[in-house]
Amino acid sequence: MVRQDDPRPAFSSDPIILEMRSITKEFPGVKALSDVSLTVRPNEIHAICGENGAGKSTLMKVLSGVYPYGTYTGTITFQNEECRFKDIKSSENAGIVIIHQELALIPELSITENIFLGNEPTRFGSIDWPQAKRRAIELLARVGLEDDPDTQIKNIGVGKQQLVEIAKALNKSVKLLILDEPTAALNETDSQHLLDLIRGLKSKGVSSIMISHKLNEIEQVADSITIIRDGKTIETLNVKADGVNEDRIIRGMVGRTLENRFPDRHPTIGEVFFEVKNWVVQHPQVTERLVVKDSSFTVRRGEVVGFAGLMGAGRTELAMSLFGRSYGTFISGQVFKDGKQIQLRNVTEAIDHGLAYVSEDRKALGLNLLDDIKRSIVSAKLSKISRADVVNDVDEYQVSESYRRSLRIKTPTVNEGVSTLSGGNQQKVVLAKWMFTDPDLLILDEPTRGIDVGAKAEIYGIIRDLAAQGKGIIMISSELPELLGVSDRIYTIFEGTITNDILASQADPETLMRSMTSTKRKVLS
Amino acid sequence: MTVGPQTTETSRFKITDIKKVFGSGQSNLRQFGILFSLIAIIALFQVLTNGLTLSPGNLINLVSQYAYILILAIGMVMVIIAGHIDLSVGSVAAFVGIVVASAMADWGLPWPLGIVLGLVVGAAIGAWQGLWVAYVGVPAFIVTLAGMLIFRGGNQLIGNANTIAVPEGFTSIGAGYLPEVGPNTGYNNLTLLVGLALSLAVIISEWRSRRTQRSMGSVPAPVWVSLVKVIVLVFVIGYAAVLFASGRVGTSLPISGIILGVLVLIYAFITRNTIFGRHIYAVGGNKHAAELSGVNSRRVNFLVMMNMSILAALAGMIFVARSQASGPQDGLGWELDAIAAVFIGGAAVSGGIGTVAGSIIGGLVMAVLNNGLQLLGVGSDRVQIIKGLVLLIAVGLDVWNKTQGRPSISGLLTRRFGSTKPAAPVQFEAPQIETISEAPEKVLPNGGTPDSARPGAVTRN
Numbered sequence: 001m002v003r004q005d006d007p008r009p010a011f012s013s014d015p016i017i018l019e020m021r022s023i024t025k026e027f028p029g030v031k032a033l034s035d036v037s038l039t040v041r042p043n044e045i046h047a048i049c050g051e052n053g054a055g056k057s058t059l060m061k062v063l064s065g066v067y068p069y070g071t072y073t074g075t076i077t078f079q080n081e082e083c084r085f086k087d088i089k090s091s092e093n094a095g096i097v098i099i100h101q102e103l104a105l106i107p108e109l110s111i112t113e114n115i116f117l118g119n120e121p122t123r124f125g126s127i128d129w130p131q132a133k134r135r136a137i138e139l140l141a142r143v144g145l146e147d148d149p150d151t152q153i154k155n156i157g158v159g160k161q162q163l164v165e166i167a168k169a170l171n172k173s174v175k176l177l178i179l180d181e182p183t184a185a186l187n188e189t190d191s192q193h194l195l196d197l198i199r200g201l202k203s204k205g206v207s208s209i210m211i212s213h214k215l216n217e218i219e220q221v222a223d224s225i226t227i228i229r230d231g232k233t234i235e236t237l238n239v240k241a242d243g244v245n246e247d248r249i250i251r252g253m254v255g256r257t258l259e260n261r262f263p264d265r266h267p268t269i270g271e272v273f274f275e276v277k278n279w280v281v282q283h284p285q286v287t288e289r290l291v292v293k294d295s296s297f298t299v300r301r302g303e304v305v306g307f308a309g310l311m312g313a314g315r316t317e318l319a320m321s322l323f324g325r326s327y328g329t330f331i332s333g334q335v336f337k338d339g340k341q342i343q344l345r346n347v348t349e350a351i352d353h354g355l356a357y358v359s360e361d362r363k364a365l366g367l368n369l370l371d372d373i374k375r376s377i378v379s380a381k382l383s384k385i386s387r388a389d390v391v392n393d394v395d396e397y398q399v400s401e402s403y404r405r406s407l408r409i410k411t412p413t414v415n416e417g418v419s420t421l422s423g424g425n426q427q428k429v430v431l432a433k434w435m436f437t438d439p440d441l442l443i444l445d446e447p448t449r450g451i452d453v454g455a456k457a458e459i460y461g462i463i464r465d466l467a468a469q470g471k472g473i474i475m476i477s478s479e480l481p482e483l484l485g486v487s488d489r490i491y492t493i494f495e496g497t498i499t500n501d502i503l504a505s506q507a508d509p510e511t512l513m514r515s516m517t518s519t520k521r522k523v524l525s
Numbered sequence: 526m527t528v529g530p531q532t533t534e535t536s537r538f539k540i541t542d543i544k545k546v547f548g549s550g551q552s553n554l555r556q557f558g559i560l561f562s563l564i565a566i567i568a569l570f571q572v573l574t575n576g577l578t579l580s581p582g583n584l585i586n587l588v589s590q591y592a593y594i595l596i597l598a599i600g601m602v603m604v605i606i607a608g609h610i611d612l613s614v615g616s617v618a619a620f621v622g623i624v625v626a627s628a629m630a631d632w633g634l635p636w637p638l639g640i641v642l643g644l645v646v647g648a649a650i651g652a653w654q655g656l657w658v659a660y661v662g663v664p665a666f667i668v669t670l671a672g673m674l675i676f677r678g679g680n681q682l683i684g685n686a687n688t689i690a691v692p693e694g695f696t697s698i699g700a701g702y703l704p705e706v707g708p709n710t711g712y713n714n715l716t717l718l719v720g721l722a723l724s725l726a727v728i729i730s731e732w733r734s735r736r737t738q739r740s741m742g743s744v745p746a747p748v749w750v751s752l753v754k755v756i757v758l759v760f761v762i763g764y765a766a767v768l769f770a771s772g773r774v775g776t777s778l779p780i781s782g783i784i785l786g787v788l789v790l791i792y793a794f795i796t797r798n799t800i801f802g803r804h805i806y807a808v809g810g811n812k813h814a815a816e817l818s819g820v821n822s823r824r825v826n827f828l829v830m831m832n833m834s835i836l837a838a839l840a841g842m843i844f845v846a847r848s849q850a851s852g853p854q855d856g857l858g859w860e861l862d863a864i865a866a867v868f869i870g871g872a873a874v875s876g877g878i879g880t881v882a883g884s885i886i887g888g889l890v891m892a893v894l895n896n897g898l899q900l901l902g903v904g905s906d907r908v909q910i911i912k913g914l915v916l917l918i919a920v921g922l923d924v925w926n927k928t929q930g931r932p933s934i935s936g937l938l939t940r941r942f943g944s945t946k947p948a949a950p951v952q953f954e955a956p957q958i959e960t961i962s963e964a965p966e967k968v969l970p971n972g973g974t975p976d977s978a979r980p981g982a983v984t985r986n
């Protein structure tokens with residue numbers, strides 16, 4: 001590190017903890033950041049907003065040494081010292097800890113082991129587990145987690161995993177915590193807990209930088225907001241002084257006001273074409289546990305059906321077990337399409353019967369990250385562009401190119417690897433992949449997770465378009481406003497049981513919430 | 526995000542174009558570097574051996590001596606792309622060799638039927654191993670380690686640990702050459718014809734790829750790039766054809782070399798252009814995602830393992846034919862040569878990455894190295910040490926470069942190669958740098974999907 005005599009800029013009298021100046025970062029063929037600056041003051045929560053692919057994650061990776069000094073240009077000054085991090089370790093030593101968009105915990109290890117991974121306390125050369133555990137309990141208390149520190153990570157929910165990540169950061173005596181979309185996979189309660197925690201840390205002298213597409217959260221916790229668009233800093237807003245609200249942020253992000261967050265609906269709903277009766281699914285390991293209990297539901301042509309429920313209610317499990325028995329052990333139940341009973345014993349059968357399932361977990365279940373964009377888009381229905389099992393390259397290119405344009409996937413060409421795309425654009429690729437199979441019933445599991453407001457509106461539009469073409473859509477979502485804004489009808493699920501069936505026009509968040517948290521079946525509307 | 530300026534398009538396409546030699550995918554650049562290494566090694570030995578390396582006799586010998594390893598590499602790369610490994614190929618080759626040899630010796634089986642028998646036995650062995658890997662779920666490492674012992678033992682059991690000779694006709698697949706036909710030109714005419722046919726194929730495929738590119742709406746590389754590419758390739762093919770055709774009387778292009786060539790073309794096509802080929806990459810890249818896209822991963826794994834054993838059977842028979850007898854020591858250590866070839870050729874240990882062309886080039890690197898060192902009179906002890914180091918360094922350098930976030934060696938090579946346009950953005954860094962940013966994601970738990978919801982956790986009933 002290079003010490004400077006007086007790095008403090010003359011124009012501000014406020015103390016500054018972090019200053020990134022004129023950061024430029026190029027990837028081959030793509031300028032992800034150009035001349036971006038960011039100033040964070042002590043004891044503040046600084047939000048970074050921007051569309052998918054704006055460069056938020058890249059900026060944070062530069063700051064945390066993921067992209068080492070020399071692979072970018074510009075200067076980073078942290079606590080009055082110029083920093084030239086050569087890896088994550090060196091930024092952590094300086095007190096900057098990043099929690100990535102995707103969690104980096106090891107599922108097989110315990111909470112304690114994860115917290116101290118790479119940082120194990122030793123005594124006479126061997127790991128001092130008693131001390132580690134004592135310290136882990138302390139740290140868990142600070143983040144408000146009461147679980148046994150010996151629990152394996154894979155046995156706790158995502159919300160708690162986030163807290164473990166933060167505990168891990170606290171162990172490294174963090175001064176600046178970077179959170180990249182920390183609440184994307186959390187439900188409202190868990191999100192609230194996390195936000196409270198971040199605020200608590202602030203009062204204890206830990207500043208945070210937070211990236212999120214949930215603007216209401218940002219409005220709630222952020223002290224200042226830096227907006228990035230197309231790799232450039234647009235503005236930095238002071239929440240209190242500037243009286244910032246969501247619309248103001250959106251205007252900065254997309255450069256105009258967004259008229260409608262949700263598309264207009266002129267549904268032309270047809271007859272029931274897809275029906276599930278008495279669906280029962282068992283947990284794959286714990287045989288006495290039923291994950292889906294005696295569920296029946298219908299989908300009409302041209303209808304968007306929302307599935308509301310808390311995390312772990314069994315929505316994903318229901319959808320995946322329908323989609324070619326991809327989850328759990330099938331016990332009983334029938335599926336009817338166009339009045340005829342159909343068998344969905346494996347994924348191929350499901351696809352052939354016109355089902356498509358867009359997973360909520362795009363990295364693990366949706367994409368092959370080694371593949372390029374065009375191959376990913378056609379991968380679920382190769383037969384459509386093949387003759388005698390030979391894939392036609394030209395068709396492949398043209399098909400994926402047309403989706404790139406219609407979904408506005410941000411990439412120089414479809415020959416690029418999907419791993420080079422930003423999170424939101426990867427989601428669009430997954431969506432394109434399933435739209436290409438031309439399904440009759442499209443099941444969308446948290447389709448807008450990690451997607452910016454503008455793109456969300458686009459995806460809602462696409463959903464409504466597909467419905468208008470007479471397709472049935474099932475949308476699983478944890479965001480009630482989204483369910484209410486897009487669906488025609490909503491089922492609520494509680495602990496594997498469908499508890500309510502209500503027209504979106506007659507529903508409000510409170511009713512939904514009540515049905516999502518109690519077993520009592522309501523009279524169907 | 527700003528898309529690079531249009532002016533860079535042409536220079537980018539130029540490199541892409543040359544990369545086309547290896548098929549598509551993100552592993553191109555590594556193989557690109559390996560090709561340069563191969564050329565460098567050939568040039569080096571050509572100088573060190575005073576021209577002996579590229580003499581007709583040596584070249585013919587080189588092909589017939591390594592054809593069977595390269596055939597194994599073809600199957601091995603598919604196994605490795607799918608995320609497995611096959612340690613049993615040497616033993617399977619030896620087992621099939623002895624079965625075929627004794628069937629011909631004891632039952633008087635005609636040799637063409639002997640070959641069919643060998644392939645059938647190979648398929649049966651492959652089905653057996655594939656069953657364990659794909660349907661029982663035992664890791665291929667274990668299944669084929671067991672196979673390595675079982676079939677080595679089987680070889681010695683059937684042959685009583687003795688050597689069994691094979692009939693005259695059979696030897697042609699390992700020791701035969703293209704026959705002399707037509708007028709006496711001082712060369713082997715058929716070999717020249719093969720060279721001509723290949724040259725034509727190169728020209729046509731280049732022309733077609735330009736047409737394809739145009740219909741994809743992209744600007745093809747400037748004509749001169751294509752011309753240079755075609756001229757270089759045709760020259761190499763022609764030169765090789767003349768060398769092969771001018772060998773000692775009675776020798777020419779080995780039959781085993783032709784078998785190898787045909788297999789390379791077929792399998793390069795299968796892996797690159799067919800649905801099945803795509804499925805291999807999909808399963809190796811992300812098995813869960815592949816299954817949720819309707820890929821039957823068990824079937825893919827089964828077929829890949831089975832295919833490997835069939836190719837091992839073929840390699841075993843070619844070897845037996847070449848040495849005119851089957852013995853208990855056949856095929857010792859072949860699996861290691863084949864695996865080394867695949868990894869030098871740019872495949873990833875974790876699966877999902879690799880190409881047939883790359884593996885063949887990787888195998889040739891090993892072959893030329895081996896051959897050149899022998900020509901120089903280096904003892905086999907040292908040859909082994911050098912080969913081991915080359916494997917380690919080739920793969921190690923690449924891995925190290927990736928973890929350092931720097932472009933890979935091959936990336937550097939290609940950059941220097943394109944140095945006429947220094948400002949051109951080098952496309953090749955992407956996967957390297959990406960590996961780091963992706964690193965934490967490898968172990969990511971999940972995005973809220975319960976672990977039990979993963980397709981892997983399905984209990985079938």
Ligand SMILES: Nc1ncnc2c1ncn2[C@@H]1O[C@H](COP(=O)(O)OP(=O)(O)OP(=O)(O)O)[C@@H](O)[C@H]1O
Nearest residue numbers: 027032052053054055056057058420422423424526
């Ligand atoms: N390794 C890479 N190689 C090439 N391009 C990349 C790479 N990583 C990111 N990019 C590009 O840089 C741009 C910025 O990506 P980044 O991940 O920072 O976006 P983001 O603002 O975090 O978006 P999101 O909200 O979707 O997560 C994108 O256009 C992306 O395609």
Ligand SMILES: [Mg+2]
Nearest residue numbers: 056057101423
């Ligand atoms: Mg991001």
